[in-house]
Amino acid sequence: MAQLYPFTDPRAAETHAPRSIAKGDNVRVTDTEGNTFVDAVSGLWCASLGFNHPRLIRAAEAQMQKLAFYHGFMGRTCEVTDRLAKRLVARLPGDLSHVFFATSGSEAVESAVKMVRYYQNARGKHGKKRIIAREGGYHGSGQMAAALTGMSYCHDGFDVPLDMVVRVGRPHYLRDAEPGETELDFSRRMARELDQTIRREGPDTIGAFIGEPAMGSGGVILPPEGYWAEVQEVLAKHDILLIADEIITGFGRTGNWFGCETWGIKPDLMTMAKQMTAAYFPMSAVAMTAQVRDVIADAAHGMGTFGHGVTYGGHPVGAAVALETLDIYEEMDLPNHVNALGDHLAQALEIIGAQPGVLEARRAGLLAAVEMNTNEDAEAVVEAAERNGVFFRLIGPVIAIAPPYTASRDDLDEVMRTLSKSIEEVMPVMTTA
Ligand SMILES: Cc1ncc(COP(=O)(O)O)c(C=O)c1O
Known part of the structure:
Protein backbone atom coordinates (compact mmCIF):
# COMPACT_ATOMS: atom_id res chain seq x y z
CA MET A 1 0.00 0.00 0.00
CA ALA A 2 2.21 2.85 -1.26
CA GLN A 3 -0.41 5.59 -0.79
CA LEU A 4 -1.83 7.22 2.31
CA TYR A 5 -5.25 7.80 0.79
CA PRO A 6 -7.23 11.02 1.50
CA PHE A 7 -10.46 10.78 3.52
CA THR A 8 -9.99 7.01 3.84
CA ASP A 9 -9.39 4.75 6.85
CA PRO A 10 -5.77 3.67 6.18
CA ARG A 11 -6.04 0.41 8.16
CA ALA A 12 -9.31 -0.54 6.45
CA ALA A 13 -7.65 0.16 3.07
CA GLU A 14 -4.95 -2.42 3.89
CA THR A 15 -7.51 -5.23 3.90
CA HIS A 16 -10.12 -3.69 1.59
CA ALA A 17 -8.25 -1.91 -1.19
CA PRO A 18 -9.91 1.16 -2.76
CA ARG A 19 -11.66 0.48 -6.07
CA SER A 20 -9.05 1.32 -8.70
CA ILE A 21 -10.46 3.31 -11.62
CA ALA A 22 -8.67 2.75 -14.89
CA LYS A 23 -10.64 4.57 -17.58
CA GLY A 24 -13.55 6.85 -18.30
CA ASP A 25 -16.09 7.22 -21.08
CA ASN A 26 -18.31 10.30 -20.71
CA VAL A 27 -20.38 9.69 -17.53
CA ARG A 28 -19.03 6.15 -16.98
CA VAL A 29 -15.85 4.91 -15.35
CA THR A 30 -14.37 1.41 -15.46
CA ASP A 31 -12.25 -0.19 -12.75
CA THR A 32 -9.24 -2.45 -13.14
CA GLU A 33 -11.48 -5.54 -12.83
CA GLY A 34 -13.59 -4.44 -15.77
CA ASN A 35 -16.66 -3.22 -13.82
CA THR A 36 -18.29 -0.11 -15.28
CA PHE A 37 -20.27 2.45 -13.26
CA VAL A 38 -22.20 5.61 -14.02
CA ASP A 39 -20.72 8.27 -11.75
CA ALA A 40 -23.77 10.20 -10.55
CA VAL A 41 -21.66 12.75 -8.63
CA SER A 42 -19.15 13.66 -11.35
CA GLY A 43 -16.27 12.26 -9.26
CA LEU A 44 -16.06 14.86 -6.49
CA TRP A 45 -18.77 17.17 -7.93
CA CYS A 46 -16.27 18.30 -10.51
CA ALA A 47 -16.13 16.34 -13.79
CA SER A 48 -18.98 18.33 -15.28
CA LEU A 49 -18.17 17.29 -18.85
CA GLY A 50 -17.58 13.61 -18.19
CA PHE A 51 -14.29 11.77 -17.92
CA ASN A 52 -12.71 11.98 -21.40
CA HIS A 53 -14.08 14.97 -23.32
CA PRO A 54 -12.09 15.12 -26.59
CA ARG A 55 -12.17 18.93 -26.83
CA LEU A 56 -10.65 19.39 -23.37
CA MET A 332 -24.57 24.07 -24.47
CA ASP A 333 -26.43 27.20 -23.30
CA LEU A 334 -25.41 26.32 -19.76
CA PRO A 335 -28.12 27.45 -17.36
CA ASN A 336 -30.89 26.34 -19.74
CA HIS A 337 -29.22 23.00 -20.39
CA VAL A 338 -28.78 22.29 -16.67
CA ASN A 339 -32.35 23.34 -15.89
CA ALA A 340 -33.76 21.14 -18.64
CA LEU A 341 -31.83 18.10 -17.37
CA GLY A 342 -32.74 19.06 -13.81
CA ASP A 343 -36.43 19.13 -14.69
CA HIS A 344 -36.04 15.67 -16.18
CA LEU A 345 -34.54 14.50 -12.86
CA ALA A 346 -37.39 16.13 -10.93
CA GLN A 347 -40.04 13.62 -11.99
CA ALA A 348 -37.99 10.65 -10.77
CA LEU A 349 -37.05 12.50 -7.57
CA GLU A 350 -40.69 13.03 -6.77
CA ILE A 351 -41.38 9.30 -7.02
CA ILE A 352 -38.29 8.42 -4.97
CA GLY A 353 -39.31 11.02 -2.36
CA ALA A 354 -42.37 8.89 -1.60
CA GLN A 355 -40.47 5.57 -1.26
CA PRO A 356 -40.15 3.88 2.14
CA GLY A 357 -37.33 5.18 4.33
CA VAL A 358 -37.00 8.43 2.36
CA LEU A 359 -37.45 11.65 4.31
CA GLU A 360 -37.01 14.13 1.46
CA ALA A 361 -35.82 14.45 -2.14
CA ARG A 362 -34.54 17.94 -3.02
CA ARG A 363 -32.87 19.66 -5.96
CA ALA A 364 -31.52 22.88 -7.41
CA GLY A 365 -30.47 22.58 -11.06
CA LEU A 366 -28.40 19.39 -11.27
CA LEU A 367 -27.51 19.33 -7.58
CA ALA A 368 -29.85 16.94 -5.82
CA ALA A 369 -30.15 14.77 -2.74
CA VAL A 370 -32.28 12.02 -1.34
CA GLU A 371 -32.27 12.18 2.45
CA MET A 372 -33.10 8.90 4.19
CA ASN A 373 -34.37 8.60 7.74
CA THR A 374 -31.14 7.07 9.01
CA ASN A 375 -27.44 6.92 8.17
CA GLU A 376 -27.64 3.12 8.07
CA ASP A 377 -30.41 3.12 5.46
CA ALA A 378 -28.53 5.59 3.26
CA GLU A 379 -25.34 3.56 3.51
CA ALA A 380 -27.16 0.36 2.55
CA VAL A 381 -28.77 2.11 -0.45
CA VAL A 382 -25.47 3.55 -1.69
CA GLU A 383 -23.79 0.13 -1.38
CA ALA A 384 -26.65 -1.54 -3.26
CA ALA A 385 -26.48 1.15 -5.97
CA GLU A 386 -22.78 0.49 -6.42
CA ARG A 387 -23.50 -3.23 -6.84
CA ASN A 388 -26.12 -2.15 -9.38
CA GLY A 389 -23.63 -0.03 -11.33
CA VAL A 390 -24.02 3.58 -10.12
CA PHE A 391 -21.79 5.65 -7.81
CA PHE A 392 -23.56 8.04 -5.46
CA ARG A 393 -22.02 10.05 -2.62
CA LEU A 394 -22.98 9.06 0.92
CA ILE A 395 -23.13 11.90 3.48
CA GLY A 396 -24.64 10.60 6.72
CA PRO A 397 -28.32 10.02 5.89
CA VAL A 398 -27.97 11.86 2.57
CA ILE A 399 -27.43 10.37 -0.90
CA ALA A 400 -25.97 13.10 -3.08
CA ILE A 401 -26.54 13.40 -6.84
CA ALA A 402 -24.60 15.76 -9.11
CA PRO A 403 -24.23 14.17 -12.56
CA PRO A 404 -22.06 15.50 -15.38
CA TYR A 405 -23.84 17.96 -17.67
CA THR A 406 -23.01 15.63 -20.56
CA ALA A 407 -25.37 12.97 -19.19
CA SER A 408 -28.12 12.03 -21.63
CA ARG A 409 -31.71 11.70 -20.51
CA ASP A 410 -31.23 7.93 -20.75
CA ASP A 411 -28.19 8.16 -18.45
CA LEU A 412 -30.23 10.13 -15.91
CA ASP A 413 -33.06 7.60 -16.17
CA GLU A 414 -30.57 4.82 -15.49
CA VAL A 415 -29.23 6.68 -12.44
CA MET A 416 -32.67 7.28 -10.96
CA ARG A 417 -33.98 3.80 -11.80
CA THR A 418 -30.97 2.31 -10.05
CA LEU A 419 -31.48 4.52 -7.01
CA SER A 420 -35.15 3.60 -6.79
CA LYS A 421 -34.43 -0.11 -7.23
CA SER A 422 -31.64 0.02 -4.62
CA ILE A 423 -33.99 1.64 -2.10
CA GLU A 424 -36.52 -1.12 -2.77
CA GLU A 425 -33.84 -3.76 -2.30
CA VAL A 426 -32.67 -2.56 1.09
CA MET A 427 -36.01 -1.47 2.54
CA PRO A 428 -37.99 -4.68 1.83
CA VAL A 429 -39.70 -4.93 5.21
CA MET A 430 -41.04 -1.44 5.03
CA THR A 431 -42.06 -1.91 1.37
CA THR A 432 -44.47 -4.67 2.32
CA ALA A 433 -45.59 -3.03 5.58
C1 LIG B 1 -17.21 24.06 -1.14
C2 LIG B 1 -15.80 23.54 -1.17
N1 LIG B 1 -14.79 24.35 -0.82
C3 LIG B 1 -13.52 23.95 -0.87
C4 LIG B 1 -13.18 22.68 -1.28
C5 LIG B 1 -11.74 22.25 -1.31
O1 LIG B 1 -11.31 22.05 -2.62
P1 LIG B 1 -10.02 21.12 -2.93
O2 LIG B 1 -10.38 19.73 -2.56
O3 LIG B 1 -9.78 21.32 -4.39
O4 LIG B 1 -8.89 21.66 -2.12
C6 LIG B 1 -14.20 21.80 -1.65
C7 LIG B 1 -13.90 20.42 -2.08
O5 LIG B 1 -14.76 19.57 -2.17
C8 LIG B 1 -15.55 22.24 -1.59
O6 LIG B 1 -16.57 21.42 -1.90
Whole structure:
Protein backbone atom coordinates (compact mmCIF):
# COMPACT_ATOMS: atom_id res chain seq x y z
CA MET A 1 0.00 0.00 0.00
CA ALA A 2 2.21 2.85 -1.26
CA GLN A 3 -0.41 5.59 -0.79
CA LEU A 4 -1.83 7.22 2.31
CA TYR A 5 -5.25 7.80 0.79
CA PRO A 6 -7.23 11.02 1.50
CA PHE A 7 -10.46 10.78 3.52
CA THR A 8 -9.99 7.01 3.84
CA ASP A 9 -9.39 4.75 6.85
CA PRO A 10 -5.77 3.67 6.18
CA ARG A 11 -6.04 0.41 8.16
CA ALA A 12 -9.31 -0.54 6.45
CA ALA A 13 -7.65 0.16 3.07
CA GLU A 14 -4.95 -2.42 3.89
CA THR A 15 -7.51 -5.23 3.90
CA HIS A 16 -10.12 -3.69 1.59
CA ALA A 17 -8.25 -1.91 -1.19
CA PRO A 18 -9.91 1.16 -2.76
CA ARG A 19 -11.66 0.48 -6.07
CA SER A 20 -9.05 1.32 -8.70
CA ILE A 21 -10.46 3.31 -11.62
CA ALA A 22 -8.67 2.75 -14.89
CA LYS A 23 -10.64 4.57 -17.58
CA GLY A 24 -13.55 6.85 -18.30
CA ASP A 25 -16.09 7.22 -21.08
CA ASN A 26 -18.31 10.30 -20.71
CA VAL A 27 -20.38 9.69 -17.53
CA ARG A 28 -19.03 6.15 -16.98
CA VAL A 29 -15.85 4.91 -15.35
CA THR A 30 -14.37 1.41 -15.46
CA ASP A 31 -12.25 -0.19 -12.75
CA THR A 32 -9.24 -2.45 -13.14
CA GLU A 33 -11.48 -5.54 -12.83
CA GLY A 34 -13.59 -4.44 -15.77
CA ASN A 35 -16.66 -3.22 -13.82
CA THR A 36 -18.29 -0.11 -15.28
CA PHE A 37 -20.27 2.45 -13.26
CA VAL A 38 -22.20 5.61 -14.02
CA ASP A 39 -20.72 8.27 -11.75
CA ALA A 40 -23.77 10.20 -10.55
CA VAL A 41 -21.66 12.75 -8.63
CA SER A 42 -19.15 13.66 -11.35
CA GLY A 43 -16.27 12.26 -9.26
CA LEU A 44 -16.06 14.86 -6.49
CA TRP A 45 -18.77 17.17 -7.93
CA CYS A 46 -16.27 18.30 -10.51
CA ALA A 47 -16.13 16.34 -13.79
CA SER A 48 -18.98 18.33 -15.28
CA LEU A 49 -18.17 17.29 -18.85
CA GLY A 50 -17.58 13.61 -18.19
CA PHE A 51 -14.29 11.77 -17.92
CA ASN A 52 -12.71 11.98 -21.40
CA HIS A 53 -14.08 14.97 -23.32
CA PRO A 54 -12.09 15.12 -26.59
CA ARG A 55 -12.17 18.93 -26.83
CA LEU A 56 -10.65 19.39 -23.37
CA ILE A 57 -7.97 16.82 -24.13
CA ARG A 58 -7.13 18.64 -27.38
CA ALA A 59 -7.10 22.04 -25.63
CA ALA A 60 -4.63 20.77 -23.01
CA GLU A 61 -2.41 19.20 -25.63
CA ALA A 62 -2.40 22.26 -27.87
CA GLN A 63 -1.45 24.51 -24.94
CA MET A 64 1.29 22.09 -23.85
CA GLN A 65 2.71 22.23 -27.36
CA LYS A 66 2.67 26.03 -27.32
CA LEU A 67 3.69 26.84 -23.75
CA ALA A 68 3.58 24.07 -21.14
CA PHE A 69 4.41 26.33 -18.22
CA TYR A 70 4.95 29.88 -17.30
CA HIS A 71 4.20 31.80 -14.13
CA GLY A 72 2.65 35.05 -13.01
CA PHE A 73 5.26 36.25 -10.50
CA MET A 74 7.36 39.44 -10.49
CA GLY A 75 6.44 41.10 -13.75
CA ARG A 76 5.56 38.03 -15.84
CA THR A 77 2.20 36.60 -16.85
CA CYS A 78 0.78 34.17 -19.39
CA GLU A 79 -1.22 35.49 -22.33
CA VAL A 80 -3.74 32.65 -22.04
CA THR A 81 -4.20 33.22 -18.28
CA ASP A 82 -4.90 36.91 -18.81
CA ARG A 83 -7.48 35.94 -21.41
CA LEU A 84 -9.15 33.61 -18.91
CA ALA A 85 -9.17 36.32 -16.22
CA LYS A 86 -10.99 38.71 -18.58
CA ARG A 87 -13.46 36.04 -19.60
CA LEU A 88 -14.21 35.07 -16.00
CA VAL A 89 -14.61 38.65 -14.84
CA ALA A 90 -17.23 39.18 -17.55
CA ARG A 91 -19.20 36.22 -16.11
CA LEU A 92 -18.85 36.92 -12.39
CA PRO A 93 -21.96 37.73 -10.38
CA GLY A 94 -22.62 40.92 -8.41
CA ASP A 95 -19.77 43.43 -8.07
CA LEU A 96 -16.93 40.93 -8.40
CA SER A 97 -14.41 42.38 -10.79
CA HIS A 98 -10.94 40.86 -10.26
CA VAL A 99 -9.52 37.35 -9.92
CA PHE A 100 -6.49 35.74 -8.32
CA PHE A 101 -5.50 32.24 -9.50
CA ALA A 102 -4.35 29.25 -7.44
CA THR A 103 -4.48 25.50 -8.03
CA SER A 104 -6.82 23.77 -5.55
CA GLY A 105 -10.06 24.75 -3.87
CA SER A 106 -8.29 24.67 -0.51
CA GLU A 107 -5.68 27.11 -1.78
CA ALA A 108 -8.41 29.43 -3.00
CA VAL A 109 -10.00 29.39 0.47
CA GLU A 110 -6.62 29.94 2.18
CA SER A 111 -5.98 32.83 -0.22
CA ALA A 112 -9.39 34.39 0.41
CA VAL A 113 -8.83 34.30 4.18
CA LYS A 114 -5.37 35.86 3.83
CA MET A 115 -6.88 38.57 1.64
CA VAL A 116 -9.49 39.32 4.31
CA ARG A 117 -6.73 39.75 6.89
CA TYR A 118 -4.65 41.90 4.55
CA TYR A 119 -7.69 44.02 3.74
CA GLN A 120 -8.65 44.52 7.39
CA ASN A 121 -5.05 45.39 8.34
CA ALA A 122 -4.87 47.88 5.49
CA ARG A 123 -8.01 49.55 6.84
CA GLY A 124 -6.42 49.77 10.31
CA LYS A 125 -8.87 47.13 11.67
CA HIS A 126 -6.15 44.96 13.13
CA GLY A 127 -8.41 42.96 15.43
CA LYS A 128 -11.05 42.18 12.79
CA LYS A 129 -9.69 38.84 11.60
CA ARG A 130 -11.73 35.87 12.73
CA ILE A 131 -13.99 34.14 10.22
CA ILE A 132 -17.52 32.91 10.81
CA ALA A 133 -18.16 29.45 9.35
CA ARG A 134 -21.03 27.03 9.62
CA GLU A 135 -21.54 23.55 11.06
CA GLY A 136 -21.42 21.14 8.12
CA GLY A 137 -19.69 23.61 5.79
CA TYR A 138 -16.80 22.14 3.80
CA HIS A 139 -13.98 24.45 2.75
CA GLY A 140 -11.01 22.17 2.16
CA SER A 141 -7.90 20.74 3.77
CA GLY A 142 -5.46 23.63 4.26
CA GLN A 143 -4.79 24.76 7.84
CA MET A 144 -7.38 27.50 7.77
CA ALA A 145 -9.66 25.79 5.24
CA ALA A 146 -9.86 22.72 7.52
CA ALA A 147 -10.53 24.93 10.54
CA LEU A 148 -13.36 26.64 8.66
CA THR A 149 -14.78 23.25 7.70
CA GLY A 150 -17.51 22.32 10.16
CA MET A 151 -16.67 18.62 10.47
CA SER A 152 -14.81 17.34 13.53
CA TYR A 153 -12.85 14.68 11.64
CA CYS A 154 -11.12 17.49 9.73
CA HIS A 155 -9.98 19.02 13.06
CA ASP A 156 -9.28 16.13 15.41
CA GLY A 157 -5.58 15.47 15.85
CA PHE A 158 -4.51 18.20 13.39
CA ASP A 159 -4.32 21.26 15.69
CA VAL A 160 -5.95 23.45 13.04
CA PRO A 161 -6.41 27.10 14.12
CA LEU A 162 -9.95 26.81 15.47
CA ASP A 163 -9.41 29.94 17.57
CA MET A 164 -9.62 31.92 14.30
CA VAL A 165 -13.10 30.52 13.58
CA VAL A 166 -16.49 31.47 15.00
CA ARG A 167 -18.96 28.63 14.39
CA VAL A 168 -22.66 29.10 13.65
CA GLY A 169 -25.46 26.67 12.76
CA ARG A 170 -26.25 25.11 9.41
CA PRO A 171 -29.47 26.12 7.64
CA HIS A 172 -31.01 22.64 7.52
CA TYR A 173 -34.73 23.34 7.77
CA LEU A 174 -35.73 19.67 7.38
CA ARG A 175 -33.82 18.51 10.47
CA ASP A 176 -33.32 21.61 12.58
CA ALA A 177 -36.56 23.63 12.34
CA GLU A 178 -38.73 23.89 15.43
CA PRO A 179 -42.27 22.49 15.29
CA GLY A 180 -44.55 24.84 13.35
CA GLU A 181 -41.69 27.06 12.18
CA THR A 182 -41.96 28.20 8.52
CA GLU A 183 -38.87 28.31 6.31
CA LEU A 184 -38.81 32.08 6.57
CA ASP A 185 -39.19 31.98 10.36
CA PHE A 186 -36.36 29.48 10.50
CA SER A 187 -34.14 31.73 8.32
CA ARG A 188 -34.94 34.68 10.55
CA ARG A 189 -34.05 32.67 13.65
CA MET A 190 -30.74 31.68 12.04
CA ALA A 191 -30.05 35.34 11.26
CA ARG A 192 -30.94 36.37 14.85
CA GLU A 193 -28.58 33.72 16.21
CA LEU A 194 -25.87 34.96 13.85
CA ASP A 195 -26.41 38.52 15.06
CA GLN A 196 -26.27 37.43 18.71
CA THR A 197 -23.07 35.46 18.08
CA ILE A 198 -21.42 38.45 16.42
CA ARG A 199 -22.41 40.76 19.30
CA ARG A 200 -21.18 38.21 21.86
CA GLU A 201 -17.82 37.71 20.12
CA GLY A 202 -17.45 41.39 19.24
CA PRO A 203 -17.99 42.70 15.69
CA ASP A 204 -14.50 44.22 15.78
CA THR A 205 -12.99 40.73 16.03
CA ILE A 206 -14.73 39.30 12.95
CA GLY A 207 -13.47 39.94 9.43
CA ALA A 208 -15.65 37.73 7.26
CA PHE A 209 -18.32 35.04 6.99
CA ILE A 210 -17.72 32.10 4.65
CA GLY A 211 -20.50 29.94 3.23
CA GLU A 212 -21.31 27.74 0.27
CA PRO A 213 -24.44 29.12 -1.44
CA ALA A 214 -25.82 25.58 -1.08
CA MET A 215 -23.85 23.23 1.19
CA GLY A 216 -22.33 20.31 -0.72
CA SER A 217 -20.25 17.89 1.35
CA GLY A 218 -22.26 18.75 4.48
CA GLY A 219 -25.31 17.03 2.93
CA VAL A 220 -26.56 19.04 -0.06
CA ILE A 221 -28.35 21.54 2.15
CA LEU A 222 -30.24 24.04 0.00
CA PRO A 223 -30.80 27.38 1.74
CA PRO A 224 -34.33 27.85 3.10
CA GLU A 225 -36.48 30.77 1.93
CA GLY A 226 -35.01 34.15 2.84
CA TYR A 227 -31.85 32.72 4.40
CA TRP A 228 -29.22 34.59 2.38
CA ALA A 229 -31.09 37.91 2.41
CA GLU A 230 -31.35 37.74 6.21
CA VAL A 231 -27.72 36.72 6.67
CA GLN A 232 -26.43 39.46 4.36
CA GLU A 233 -28.37 42.09 6.26
CA VAL A 234 -26.71 41.05 9.53
CA LEU A 235 -23.22 40.96 7.97
CA ALA A 236 -23.63 44.40 6.39
CA LYS A 237 -24.72 45.86 9.74
CA HIS A 238 -21.49 44.67 11.37
CA ASP A 239 -19.13 45.52 8.48
CA ILE A 240 -18.31 41.83 7.92
CA LEU A 241 -17.19 40.64 4.49
CA LEU A 242 -18.94 37.74 2.78
CA ILE A 243 -16.92 34.99 1.09
CA ALA A 244 -19.11 32.82 -1.14
CA ASP A 245 -17.48 29.43 -1.54
CA GLU A 246 -18.66 28.43 -5.04
CA ILE A 247 -16.25 25.53 -5.41
CA ILE A 248 -19.15 23.10 -5.94
CA THR A 249 -21.96 25.46 -6.92
CA GLY A 250 -20.01 27.50 -9.50
CA PHE A 251 -20.38 27.06 -13.26
CA GLY A 252 -23.97 26.02 -13.66
CA ARG A 253 -24.52 23.38 -11.01
CA THR A 254 -27.57 25.00 -9.37
CA GLY A 255 -29.21 26.18 -12.60
CA ASN A 256 -27.47 29.55 -12.92
CA TRP A 257 -23.86 30.30 -13.74
CA PHE A 258 -23.24 30.78 -10.01
CA GLY A 259 -25.08 29.83 -6.84
CA CYS A 260 -24.89 33.52 -5.88
CA GLU A 261 -27.38 34.19 -8.70
CA THR A 262 -29.67 31.33 -7.66
CA TRP A 263 -29.98 32.71 -4.12
CA GLY A 264 -29.42 36.47 -4.49
CA ILE A 265 -25.99 36.61 -2.83
CA LYS A 266 -23.67 39.61 -3.30
CA PRO A 267 -20.30 38.46 -2.03
CA ASP A 268 -17.14 40.52 -1.43
CA LEU A 269 -14.98 37.52 -2.30
CA MET A 270 -15.79 34.28 -4.06
CA THR A 271 -13.84 31.02 -4.43
CA MET A 272 -14.10 28.76 -7.49
CA ALA A 273 -12.40 25.56 -8.69
CA LYS A 274 -13.63 22.11 -9.79
CA GLN A 275 -16.02 22.80 -12.71
CA MET A 276 -13.96 25.81 -13.81
CA THR A 277 -11.81 23.33 -15.75
CA ALA A 278 -14.39 20.51 -15.58
CA ALA A 279 -11.71 18.96 -13.29
CA TYR A 280 -9.34 18.26 -16.20
CA PHE A 281 -6.66 20.46 -14.65
CA PRO A 282 -6.15 21.56 -11.02
CA MET A 283 -7.02 25.21 -11.07
CA SER A 284 -8.85 27.54 -8.70
CA ALA A 285 -9.52 31.24 -8.32
CA VAL A 286 -10.57 33.87 -5.83
CA ALA A 287 -12.76 36.66 -7.18
CA MET A 288 -13.08 39.97 -5.35
CA THR A 289 -14.83 43.31 -5.68
CA ALA A 290 -13.00 46.43 -6.81
CA GLN A 291 -13.38 47.73 -3.25
CA VAL A 292 -11.43 44.78 -1.80
CA ARG A 293 -8.95 44.72 -4.67
CA ASP A 294 -8.18 48.44 -4.38
CA VAL A 295 -7.54 48.34 -0.64
CA ILE A 296 -5.25 45.33 -1.14
CA ALA A 297 -3.52 46.96 -4.14
CA ASP A 298 -2.76 50.17 -2.23
CA ALA A 299 -1.40 48.29 0.78
CA ALA A 300 0.70 46.00 -1.42
CA HIS A 301 2.01 49.01 -3.34
CA GLY A 302 3.16 50.48 -0.02
CA MET A 303 5.13 47.28 0.68
CA GLY A 304 6.43 47.02 -2.89
CA THR A 305 4.72 43.70 -3.70
CA PHE A 306 1.68 41.54 -2.95
CA GLY A 307 3.50 38.78 -1.09
CA HIS A 308 1.22 35.86 -1.90
CA GLY A 309 1.04 33.35 -4.74
CA VAL A 310 1.76 29.75 -5.78
CA THR A 311 4.04 28.46 -8.52
CA TYR A 312 1.26 26.79 -10.51
CA GLY A 313 -1.38 29.47 -9.92
CA GLY A 314 -2.84 30.52 -13.28
CA HIS A 315 -1.08 27.63 -15.04
CA PRO A 316 -1.33 28.15 -18.81
CA VAL A 317 -2.57 24.59 -19.46
CA GLY A 318 -5.26 25.01 -16.81
CA ALA A 319 -6.20 28.38 -18.33
CA ALA A 320 -6.49 26.87 -21.82
CA VAL A 321 -8.65 24.04 -20.47
CA ALA A 322 -10.82 26.51 -18.54
CA LEU A 323 -11.33 28.64 -21.66
CA GLU A 324 -12.38 25.56 -23.66
CA THR A 325 -14.65 24.51 -20.78
CA LEU A 326 -16.31 27.93 -20.86
CA ASP A 327 -16.73 27.64 -24.64
CA ILE A 328 -18.45 24.27 -24.21
CA TYR A 329 -20.67 25.62 -21.40
CA GLU A 330 -21.70 28.55 -23.57
CA GLU A 331 -22.37 26.36 -26.60
CA MET A 332 -24.57 24.07 -24.47
CA ASP A 333 -26.43 27.20 -23.30
CA LEU A 334 -25.41 26.32 -19.76
CA PRO A 335 -28.12 27.45 -17.36
CA ASN A 336 -30.89 26.34 -19.74
CA HIS A 337 -29.22 23.00 -20.39
CA VAL A 338 -28.78 22.29 -16.67
CA ASN A 339 -32.35 23.34 -15.89
CA ALA A 340 -33.76 21.14 -18.64
CA LEU A 341 -31.83 18.10 -17.37
CA GLY A 342 -32.74 19.06 -13.81
CA ASP A 343 -36.43 19.13 -14.69
CA HIS A 344 -36.04 15.67 -16.18
CA LEU A 345 -34.54 14.50 -12.86
CA ALA A 346 -37.39 16.13 -10.93
CA GLN A 347 -40.04 13.62 -11.99
CA ALA A 348 -37.99 10.65 -10.77
CA LEU A 349 -37.05 12.50 -7.57
CA GLU A 350 -40.69 13.03 -6.77
CA ILE A 351 -41.38 9.30 -7.02
CA ILE A 352 -38.29 8.42 -4.97
CA GLY A 353 -39.31 11.02 -2.36
CA ALA A 354 -42.37 8.89 -1.60
CA GLN A 355 -40.47 5.57 -1.26
CA PRO A 356 -40.15 3.88 2.14
CA GLY A 357 -37.33 5.18 4.33
CA VAL A 358 -37.00 8.43 2.36
CA LEU A 359 -37.45 11.65 4.31
CA GLU A 360 -37.01 14.13 1.46
CA ALA A 361 -35.82 14.45 -2.14
CA ARG A 362 -34.54 17.94 -3.02
CA ARG A 363 -32.87 19.66 -5.96
CA ALA A 364 -31.52 22.88 -7.41
CA GLY A 365 -30.47 22.58 -11.06
CA LEU A 366 -28.40 19.39 -11.27
CA LEU A 367 -27.51 19.33 -7.58
CA ALA A 368 -29.85 16.94 -5.82
CA ALA A 369 -30.15 14.77 -2.74
CA VAL A 370 -32.28 12.02 -1.34
CA GLU A 371 -32.27 12.18 2.45
CA MET A 372 -33.10 8.90 4.19
CA ASN A 373 -34.37 8.60 7.74
CA THR A 374 -31.14 7.07 9.01
CA ASN A 375 -27.44 6.92 8.17
CA GLU A 376 -27.64 3.12 8.07
CA ASP A 377 -30.41 3.12 5.46
CA ALA A 378 -28.53 5.59 3.26
CA GLU A 379 -25.34 3.56 3.51
CA ALA A 380 -27.16 0.36 2.55
CA VAL A 381 -28.77 2.11 -0.45
CA VAL A 382 -25.47 3.55 -1.69
CA GLU A 383 -23.79 0.13 -1.38
CA ALA A 384 -26.65 -1.54 -3.26
CA ALA A 385 -26.48 1.15 -5.97
CA GLU A 386 -22.78 0.49 -6.42
CA ARG A 387 -23.50 -3.23 -6.84
CA ASN A 388 -26.12 -2.15 -9.38
CA GLY A 389 -23.63 -0.03 -11.33
CA VAL A 390 -24.02 3.58 -10.12
CA PHE A 391 -21.79 5.65 -7.81
CA PHE A 392 -23.56 8.04 -5.46
CA ARG A 393 -22.02 10.05 -2.62
CA LEU A 394 -22.98 9.06 0.92
CA ILE A 395 -23.13 11.90 3.48
CA GLY A 396 -24.64 10.60 6.72
CA PRO A 397 -28.32 10.02 5.89
CA VAL A 398 -27.97 11.86 2.57
CA ILE A 399 -27.43 10.37 -0.90
CA ALA A 400 -25.97 13.10 -3.08
CA ILE A 401 -26.54 13.40 -6.84
CA ALA A 402 -24.60 15.76 -9.11
CA PRO A 403 -24.23 14.17 -12.56
CA PRO A 404 -22.06 15.50 -15.38
CA TYR A 405 -23.84 17.96 -17.67
CA THR A 406 -23.01 15.63 -20.56
CA ALA A 407 -25.37 12.97 -19.19
CA SER A 408 -28.12 12.03 -21.63
CA ARG A 409 -31.71 11.70 -20.51
CA ASP A 410 -31.23 7.93 -20.75
CA ASP A 411 -28.19 8.16 -18.45
CA LEU A 412 -30.23 10.13 -15.91
CA ASP A 413 -33.06 7.60 -16.17
CA GLU A 414 -30.57 4.82 -15.49
CA VAL A 415 -29.23 6.68 -12.44
CA MET A 416 -32.67 7.28 -10.96
CA ARG A 417 -33.98 3.80 -11.80
CA THR A 418 -30.97 2.31 -10.05
CA LEU A 419 -31.48 4.52 -7.01
CA SER A 420 -35.15 3.60 -6.79
CA LYS A 421 -34.43 -0.11 -7.23
CA SER A 422 -31.64 0.02 -4.62
CA ILE A 423 -33.99 1.64 -2.10
CA GLU A 424 -36.52 -1.12 -2.77
CA GLU A 425 -33.84 -3.76 -2.30
CA VAL A 426 -32.67 -2.56 1.09
CA MET A 427 -36.01 -1.47 2.54
CA PRO A 428 -37.99 -4.68 1.83
CA VAL A 429 -39.70 -4.93 5.21
CA MET A 430 -41.04 -1.44 5.03
CA THR A 431 -42.06 -1.91 1.37
CA THR A 432 -44.47 -4.67 2.32
CA ALA A 433 -45.59 -3.03 5.58
C1 LIG B 1 -17.21 24.06 -1.14
C2 LIG B 1 -15.80 23.54 -1.17
N1 LIG B 1 -14.79 24.35 -0.82
C3 LIG B 1 -13.52 23.95 -0.87
C4 LIG B 1 -13.18 22.68 -1.28
C5 LIG B 1 -11.74 22.25 -1.31
O1 LIG B 1 -11.31 22.05 -2.62
P1 LIG B 1 -10.02 21.12 -2.93
O2 LIG B 1 -10.38 19.73 -2.56
O3 LIG B 1 -9.78 21.32 -4.39
O4 LIG B 1 -8.89 21.66 -2.12
C6 LIG B 1 -14.20 21.80 -1.65
C7 LIG B 1 -13.90 20.42 -2.08
O5 LIG B 1 -14.76 19.57 -2.17
C8 LIG B 1 -15.55 22.24 -1.59
O6 LIG B 1 -16.57 21.42 -1.90
